[in-house]
Amino acid sequence: MKIKCDSELFKINEKLYPCSTSITMDYIGGKWKTVILYHLIDGPKRYNELKKTMPVVTERTLSLQLKQLESDGIVNRKVYTTKPPLKVEYSLTDFGISLIPLLKNIAEWGNKIAEQKAKIIKVEDIKK
Amino acid sequence: MKIKCDSELFKINEKLYPCSTSITMDYIGGKWKTVILYHLIDGPKRYNELKKTMPVVTERTLSLQLKQLESDGIVNRKVYTTKPPLKVEYSLTDFGISLIPLLKNIAEWGNKIAEQKAKIIKVEDIKK
DNA sequence: CGGGATCCTGCATGATACTG
DNA sequence: CAGTATCATGCAGGATCCCG
Numbered sequence: 001m002k003i004k005c006d007s008e009l010f011k012i013n014e015k016l017y018p019c020s021t022s023i024t025m026d027y028i029g030g031k032w033k034t035v036i037l038y039h040l041i042d043g044p045k046r047y048n049e050l051k052k053t054m055p056v057v058t059e060r061t062l063s064l065q066l067k068q069l070e071s072d073g074i075v076n077r078k079v080y081t082t083k084p085p086l087k088v089e090y091s092l093t094d095f096g097i098s099l100i101p102l103l104k105n106i107a108e109w110g111n112k113i114a115e116q117k118a119k120i121i122k123v124e125d126i127k128k
Numbered sequence: 129m130k131i132k133c134d135s136e137l138f139k140i141n142e143k144l145y146p147c148s149t150s151i152t153m154d155y156i157g158g159k160w161k162t163v164i165l166y167h168l169i170d171g172p173k174r175y176n177e178l179k180k181t182m183p184v185v186t187e188r189t190l191s192l193q194l195k196q197l198e199s200d201g202i203v204n205r206k207v208y209t210t211k212p213p214l215k216v217e218y219s220l221t222d223f224g225i226s227l228i229p230l231l232k233n234i235a236e237w238g239n240k241i242a243e244q245k246a247k248i249i250k251v252e253d254i255k256k
Numbered sequence: 257c258g259g260g261a262t263c264c265t266g267c268a269t270g271a272t273a274c275t276g
Numbered sequence: 277c278a279g280t281a282t283c284a285t286g287c288a289g290g291a292t293c294c295c296g
Binding site: 065 | 289
């Protein structure tokens with residue numbers, strides 16, 4: 001496969017990308033998207049399940065990122081109830097599934113760093 | 129390999145990461161780092177070579193990103209002259225080289241999107 | 257339960273000019 | 277040539293409160 005990054009730019013929906021890597025980063029970049037997606041690899045998760053496994057993110061941000069992932073066609077949002085308490089499940093679309101090898105790659109590289117340099121912190125120790 | 133992302137956090141240099149994916153994203157995230165690194169896969173490049181192949185980035189930003197990549201141990205900066213005109217070459221360190229498979233992965237996924245949806249724009253058409 | 261509304265802050269990035 | 281200095285800005289993300 002030939003991937004060009006010189007003297008040509010990509011244009012998708014009026015946005016310019018200087019390199020195909022920046023297209024990918026636009027889809028999964030940011031502080032939380034890869035984390036969310038990584039958690040969805042195992043299967044569908046409810047909003048609250050995601051929140052619990054990601055104790056640091058705020059509800060607003062989690063909600064916003066999920067919306068973006070949904071509008072990018074990467075995750076699916078399915079509502080199971082019409083009246084409160086609501087049940088909403090998020091899952092990967094086929095398009096999102098195509099990201100799994102990449103997500104695992106990203107996690108593995110980060111994990112190598114973690115093994116060398118990171119200290120493990122328990123969630124309970126941060127809760128204020 | 130087992131990669132944990134629940135109920136534990138990683139701490140590296142006083143920074144907290146909720147998942148190993150976010151460690152990776154901290155190293156190569158942002159708008160330009162993957163683009164720079166992707167261009168360095170072929171071998172060392174001078175500052176101006178990088179600038180020419182990335183016509184949209186400003187000098188300031190390119191410079192800042194290179195500094196960060198350097199301080200993260202991902203790229204190497206080598207100065208060849210003491211007096212102007214300067215010659216400075218950037219290259220991947222061994223640590224940076226360990227990113228190459230991941231970078232190619234990222235580029236390939238983005239390239240699939242590009243093939244389906246992107247219009248190709250010539251650099252000349254943007255220059256003001 | 258699963259968010260939305262509002263307000264706010266910091267940081268990533270840009271524009272422009274200048275320099276060893 | 278390879279940057280730095282200065283100033284400006286937009287937007288990602290946080291804090292808090294509210295709602296069907």
